Amino acid sequence: MEWLSSLLTEHSVIQAVIVVSLVSAVGLALGKISMWGVSLGVTFVFFVGIMAGHFGLSIDPQMLNYAESFGLIIFVYALGVQVGPGFFSSLGKGGLKLNMLAMLVVLLGIVMTLGFHWFTGVSLPDMVGILSGAVTNTPALGAAQQTLKQLNDPAIQQSDLALGCAVAYPLGVVGVILAVIFVRKLFASSIFFKKSDEDSHKKTVVMGFLVSNPGVSGKTIQEIARQSSKKFVVSRLWRDEKVIIPASDTVVREGDCLLMITTEGDVEALTMLIGKRDTRDWNKEDIDWDAIDSQLVSHRIVITRPEINGKRLGALRLRNQYGINITRIYRAGIVLLPTPDLTLQLGDRLTVVGEESAIAKVENVVGNAVKDLDEPNLVAVFIGMVLGLLLGSIPLTIPGISFPVKLGLAGGPIVMGILVGAFGPRIHMVTYTTISANLMLRALGLSMYLACLGLDAGTHFFETVFRPEGALWVGLGFTITVIPVILVAAVSIKWMKIDFGSVAGMLCGSMSNPMALNYVNSTVDSDTPSVAYATVYPLTMFVRVIMAQVILMLFL
Template sequence: MDWLRELFIDHSVIQAVVVVSLITAMGLVLGKVKILGISLGVTFVFFIGILAGHLGLSIDPQMLNYAESFGLILFVYALGLQVGPGFFGSFRKGGITLNMLALAVVLLGTVMTILFHIFTGVSLSDMVGILSGAVTNTPALGAAQQTLKQLQIEETDPALGCAVTYPLGVVGVIIALVVIRKMFLDRTVPTPGEDMKSHTTFIVGFQVCNPGIFGKTIRETALLAYHKFVISRLWRDGRVSIPTSDTVLQEGDRLLVITSETEVGTLAMLFGEQEHVDWNKDDIDWNAIDSQLISQRILVTRSEINGKKLGSLRLRNHFGINITRIYRAGVELLATPELVLQLGDKLTVVGEANAIANVEKVLGNKVMSLKEPNLVAVFVGIVLGLIVGSIPFVIPGVSFPVKLGIAGGPIIMGILMGAFGPRLHMITYTTRSANLMLRALGLSMYLACLGLDAGVHFFETVFRAEGLLWLGLGFAITIVPVLIVAFIALKIMKVDFGSVSGMLCGSMSNPMALNYANMIVTGDNPSVAYATVYPLTMFIRVIIAQLILILFL
């Protein structure tokens, strides 16, 4: 049985791969198990690694360090690449409020961490680990570990504190949402369907019967309404056409309009009469409605289009077509001129066949160009990220330079590559499935190695009075900032409950809590708010984990 020992016990390259793979596989399988509707997902790999380390399983220290570091680098870079396209857009109007509230959650937790260190005597490195677990942010833990190595402090491991507080960090946000919902149910939770109606595109037919708009152009009519809508088709004297902003409306015109369901009543008063035809059924054959026009979905695959506003392309004026809807990451958006296009967007185009063929040339519509992974951009981005992470920065009052390290540098470069890469003619787009694969692979490797390393002393740390203190401190860091900021957002700033719940989940890097928020709130406000605040708070937490150690250790 020597071959079996060599495979699982004796340190070698093969043994390291086998051990890390088994820990990862077992953790991913068990992570799908739900208890009271909650599962830990990929994070369970961490706890399987801890158990394996406690039972005496180990791999070569250099292999462990390499796999752990590379996994973290791959995860944070892919994460930055995903959130990059929307990172800077999240600071626009509306997003600023949510990001400021999310930063308040981050800062309150940071202040509590420092105060707990001062008044309880828990070491600062342990408190940073407790903070990372309490806010379910493993990249911050990785950044803290790299900073401790940079400071040549290795007698303490923040991974222990993270492992102790992580489960309650997941559950704590959900508990906070339950409490907040009970406190503010009557005022803040939208009635069933109300929130969905305000965000989902809705197709409706109107007949122009309002004398007030006879002889006015569509542009002039739109200025009267102050509501967003797109007129897809216009029927007049038995003929159908694609209207432009200069098209003059006449009595009896029939219009096919794309808007939101909450705007239907207002637009009915504007145009005159709503037609009682259900245009929102899934089985409508749009190409059979008339013989002159066809409807086709075109995929944006040309990098030159990424980041441009839809109106700036002037597709309607050049080709006589109309873009009615845009599908992005499973969400249907209204095709307004101000909408900024991204690679991978699917545009619903209505027009004549020849015109649509020309639009297809402009937008690309080459599916294979997006499906083929551009690994050059991934590895070049990782190299640039490590270079950025190695640059020393001088902070006033700090006796030595600060580096962003292998967690901070790659996530910054990932964000920059995702946001500006296409504008520099770099193909940085990855499909959602490819990005998830990179992130899951990197995070699994990192968590497996992290748990394996922390498991040696885990149980002797947890099952003592200090371990119980860590649990209490971590739970306080999880729930107190969430409740305080929720009160401010709901009672003082009057933000709706759906947006607040998503903002809180994003600020705590907690997708499990987001799943719960989506179950109790109708509509996509939680997901939109989560995506709005997640990039900035993820970046800030990685930096703060390092700054706490550098400034106060």
């Protein structure tokens, strides 16, 4: 067994790979354990690394630095590519209010961090590490570490950031959940919880309607749509036992049966508008749509042509040119109502109803080359990371700072990832990867980074925790987690009249806390938390990574 002992303890390339792999494997396995509905996921790799470092397991410092840096680069770049397509649209009118509130959460955390630094005497690097753990944001921790390396001050212990993050992280995860529970209890009687129930009706459903209202008989579908404020799509129209694909100028007659896609909340209003509701359940998963009518078929096709990315559905004029109907659009597990003003993205899956030959023509228009998506374009990934590192190396002059500032290993790749994800398809750069491929890249990079980070921090972790300042760090981190969440929640619900589901999702996104989002989704019967989370996550992630660096550069 001596050879096995030497393989784990004597520094070499093989030993470094084995140690990092073992720490990652054990951490990922333990991260699946759920307690009270909460699990740490990949973050458990960090704590396994700390334990391994505490018991003396180490790897060559150069190998440690390389694996930690490369893992961080892969993770933040893949993260940027993921959030890129929705980054700039999240800043639009619909998400502006939520993003402003999320920025308020970020600002309060920064102010509290600086205040605690000045009033308690905890060093600024330690406080930045505590802030990163309190808001469960490891990319910000990596960015701050790279900034300290740029400062090149030997008096600064870079591992202090990781120690502060490790101490604050567990209560950072739990603290958001506890704060959300407190807010729910505090505002349980508020009418805005009822509004959250109304938002549960935004789920997309398929309903059948029998035309019996003389007010709509003899009108075109376009005229009916103008007459109603509700959004809907007419998928099929049955008349005299024949089915047709209706166009906007199709005239509706009494006795027609319309198969419509709408939202749950609009069903009653459309029933009053059209006449009667069909009693059949059209939302069962086992419906054979192709067997419903012999003339038409239903196919799901994928947008793979880069030039379609960013275009509005109505601008393609697919219904008018090919006589088909798009009934649903699937994006990241969410069903979207295919309205003409919906902006399409690469990877969207369209449910198309029409004749076989017409659907084949639509496939040529949007691509449907699923193989192109299943095989990630690694050339674009590596080029993007190179460009991100070049961007991170550009010196930037900021007033008040005596030396040039660089985005570094974390800031440069995440900015470039966002830009590539948002604008790459417009320059015919295939940047789309499947959700599983992107998750693989992110999980691989984050596991490598957290394993090395834990190994580095583990040597002095317990010495720090069991000192008097260790308890102080835990208290400061928990305060930074809970207070901004409660204050912004109160402002959002009480004064800005935003429903609880959106507020809870926004808070989870602003704190980069998917574990808390899982809890919220289990308690709110709608998809509003997930939508709000996705709306604020890109901007807050970007701002936290940049601000972690700016705080050190301005105040250290």
